[in-house]
Amino acid sequence: MDHEYVELNDLNPFEDTHEISPTDHEDDFESAGPKKNKRPLRKRLTLTGSILGGFLLFLLFLLFLKNKETGLNTADTTVNQKKQNYQLSPADSVSYSFDEKSIIETIQNERANNDRTSWRLDTANNYTSNLNYWRNDYNKPKERHYFFNITHILKVDANNAIRNLTVINGQYPGPLLEANSGDTIFLHVFNQMEDEPVSFHLHGLFYPNNTFDDGASSINICPIPPGGTYTYRIPVGENEYGTYWYHSHWSTQYADGVYGPVILHSPKEDANLTAYDADRIYVVNDYYYEDADTLLNKYLIPDNENSEPTPDAGLISGTYSQASNYLTLADNGTAYKTATYYDPKLTYRIRVANVGFFLPFKFSIDEHTLSLVEVEGTLIEPFETSYVDVSVGERYSFFVNRTVEREAYWIHARFNTFCLASSNSDFSSDVMAIVSYNKTYSVPESKETWRYDGGTPKCLDFPQSDLRTLNAQVPMNKNGSNRPDSYVELDVTFFNGAYQMTYGYFNEYTWKPMPNSSTMHELLFNENFKNDAYKSNQQTFTNNQYLLNFDTRGMIVDLLINNFDDGSHPFHLHGYKFWVLANSESGSFYPSFYESHPERLDLTNPIIRDTVSVAPFGFAVLRVIIDNPGIFPFHCHIGWHIEAGLLLTFNALQSEWSRQKYSNEWANMCGYDFADPYLVATEIN
Ligand SMILES: [Cu+2]
Incomplete structure (x- = not known):
């Protein structure tokens, strides 16, 4: 147990303060763990020096018991220890630490003066890139280590409302993450919350050869349980550059504050742009006064x-x-x-x-x-x-x-x-x-x-x-036709199902997260699931997971999306970008239209992106080349619609990704019995 770890908990200003007896304290730890839909009372321990030593021994013992029960490894993998380990190779490794202690002291002082503002990240400064710093590192690939400590901050006067926020390193919104093409980002996350898991996804990144760390909860990975730590390893490809963002991919959590911007720098990109000497990002969101x-x-x-x-x-x-x-x-x-x-x-x-x-x-x-x-x-x-x-x-x-x-x-x-x-x-x-x-x-x-x-x-x-992509040609079928090698028709609807509950559907399928596991985990370790998905069926539906299975490298696939709903849906595909061959606010697209209505397709240099909005009663045709092995959700990015099940999953090149290496930490995170707000919601009758 690292001393600083204890001190941080002890000083945690994000929790309301009250004195508790040693008996209360014991109960608190014995009942530690997820609590469905109920935030536990925040308690701050004020301990005198004379009982501190005994308390530490007691805590170690409880952690030992807890580890035996859950397989969690909280005692020997604190963020601080990891930080030290990674500093052993300074030549090609850079750590971006945060001064949490200083933030905590500032917040405590403020609260003493009845002033609460330093929970705000100074985004006017933090969201400005230091271009010289990144350009000096061009063509010198490095490990970039970022450290995220996740907590709730309670009752902040946040933009006209007193509400709780879920934050990274004590502040809202999350800090800017940056890297160069060819670097590897290590995101070290310490979930210091008692009542919620957390999981991080970098939106738009390809995660080459490591979609185990994509971060989509219950699809690519099991989330980090309360008290747990995990390090996401995110290789940045040589051709990955531009404007991205990250967010929690656990349930609705990012609406409570767990998000921030990402900028990837590259000499290849600079070479194609007007020279510029300053770089700034604005992140914009709709905001709710309630959790x-x-x-x-x-x-x-x-x-x-x-x-x-x-x-x-x-x-x-x-x-x-x-x-x-x-x-x-x-x-x-x-x-x-x-x-x-x-x-x-x-x-x-x-x-x-x-x-x-x-x-x-x-x-x-x-x-x-x-x-x-x-x-x-x-x-x-x-x-x-x-x-x-x-x-x-x-x-x-x-x-x-x-x-x-x-x-x-x-x-x-x-x-x-x-x-x-x-x-x-x-x-x-x-x-x-x-x-x-x-x-x-x-x-x-x-x-x-x-x-x-x-x-x-x-x-x-x-x-x-x-929007016209610079210097690009749409990938076309070798036989010269407009048709891809394969297409998937996806009809989008929302309608009432069991118990008069409304869910979002791709065709007749609505998604529900797999409890205490992930699609990727099941595909690797569950023989029944694996056999079902891995036959030659291109489309399978197992355990509420609608999978599109493509196992031929280089194949061209079109998604024909017809939106039969009266709302817009901004669809996002993880790990890929698609060519927007069509995106219309009215009408439809069916397979025969490749020949009968070729004018509905834009086959010159349409935009290539990872997110596109499909209008109410409109349609879109999206083309991808299957060249990135892994598991990739395709979903509407309206947070409410993900939770309503408007999500399916690409299983791309399983014969390749199933042979890739994953870490023991990745495999061991599944099986933890975390509270699932989605399941709680569906229990209402
Ligand atoms: Cu939607």
């Missing part, structure tokens, strides 16, 4: 078709207050809006990601044009626009040009409330942040040009045909 698991339990109830919880607010890089008086405070109000300074002498590359749970938004900067150059790691022919629509999970980067010179401007993320099932009059859909070109400035007037035109309300994304 996501509480909202999920209200959403997944009988006879509640398509009534997703309505967000209460929107945030830009973790901050925005809807209260108008905050917006008039140019300097004192910086805690209530994100204010970023642009040096007028520099060329800025600006990135934006929708890290939300439900709604798309329209991103713009007053009196600026945006020149889009990159979409989800794909370089495009520069596209000039005054705004860009961003659905959940999508990312863009662009250069900006001022059309009028002022000292400051508003950024707008205009949320599309036409996508809501029911309106919320408190939700101000125009979410704002500041860009200033002077270090001092007065608050500008809003010059937003978007107006509701009175037409039919629509929940639509950017026209994908405006």
Whole structure:
């Protein structure tokens, strides 16, 4: 047991304080473990020096017992020890630690003064890349070690609401992760929560030869149980660069704060872009005043078709207050809006990601044009626009040009409330942040040009045909036809099933997470599951897992998605990017259309991306080449819809990935009996 580990628990300021007797304490540890839908009382132990030694021995003994029961290895793999181990090879290994002790002390001091603001990450600084640092390391592959400590912070005054957040290293939102192409990211996670598992997914990354660590709970991996640690090893391919993000892939957890941006740098990318000397990312999300698991339990109830919880607010890089008086405070109000300074002498590359749970938004900067150059790691022919629509999970980067010179401007993320099932009059859909070109400035007037035109309300994304991949050719069948080697028709619906519960369906299949295991784990170790999936059947459905099995390297596969639902769905495929051959707000696409309606396909240089929104009653045709072995979920990225089962799984090249190495830690994490809010929700009658 590492001394610092105990000290952190002892000092934990995220927990309400009260004195407890040794007897209470014993009960607390004996009943440690997951508790369904019930947050245990937070307790802080205040121990005098005389009983500290005895307590430590007692704790070690309990941990020993607990390890014997669960197979967990919490005693000898603390984050601190791992940090020391990895520092043994300094030549090619860099650690990015965080000063947790300093954050804790600051928060404690603040609470003593009845002031709670330092739970906020300073995103105006943290979400700015140090380009020289990364460029100096080009073509020198390194291990990049990041350390995440996951806790709840209770009753914070977070953007107009007193609520609990789930946070990384004591702050909200999560820190920027960066790497160069060819590096390997090691994400060391210590789950310090008592009541929830956690799992991390880096959205859009390919995880070459290691999809065991993709992080999708109960699909690629079992989540990290309360008190557990795990290290995700994430190789970054030579051709992986651009704008990404990470989030918890456990249930609805990322809506409570477990997310952040990712930037991958590359000389190959730089060579194709205008030279730039500053790089900044904004993450934008819809925001709820209640915990996501509480909202999920209200959403997944009988006879509640398509009534997703309505967000209460929107945030830009973790901050925005809807209260108008905050917006008039140019300097004192910086805690209530994100204010970023642009040096007028520099060329800025600006990135934006929708890290939300439900709604798309329209991103713009007053009196600026945006020149889009990159979409989800794909370089495009520069596209000039005054705004860009961003659905959940999508990312863009662009250069900006001022059309009028002022000292400051508003950024707008205009949320599309036409996508809501029911309106919320408190939700101000125009979410704002500041860009200033002077270090001092007065608050500008809003010059937003978007107006509701009175037409039919629509929940639509950017026209994908405006986005043209740079220097690319669509992979075509060797026989010269428009048809791929194989296609899969996917009809998307939401309808009432058992107990009048509404679920999301691909064809007749809805997903439920496999309890206490993962699809990948079952495919490796469960003979029945393996035999079923691994026959020559391209489509199988076992234990609520809808699998598309492709075991020929290089085969071209099209997904023909017909959306028969009245909502938009931003679909995301893990570990791959797809060519958007078609994406239309009306009509359908059937296999005979390859010959009868070839005009519905864009076969020149359409956009290649990992997330695309399919309009209500619209369709999309997405083409992939099967070249990355592993297990990859394909799902709607609206958090509520994942939990409603709108998810299937690619089983790509099983003959290859099943021979890859996985760690004992990966295999041993399954079998832990964690509480599953999804299962709790479905128990309601
Ligand atoms: Cu959806």
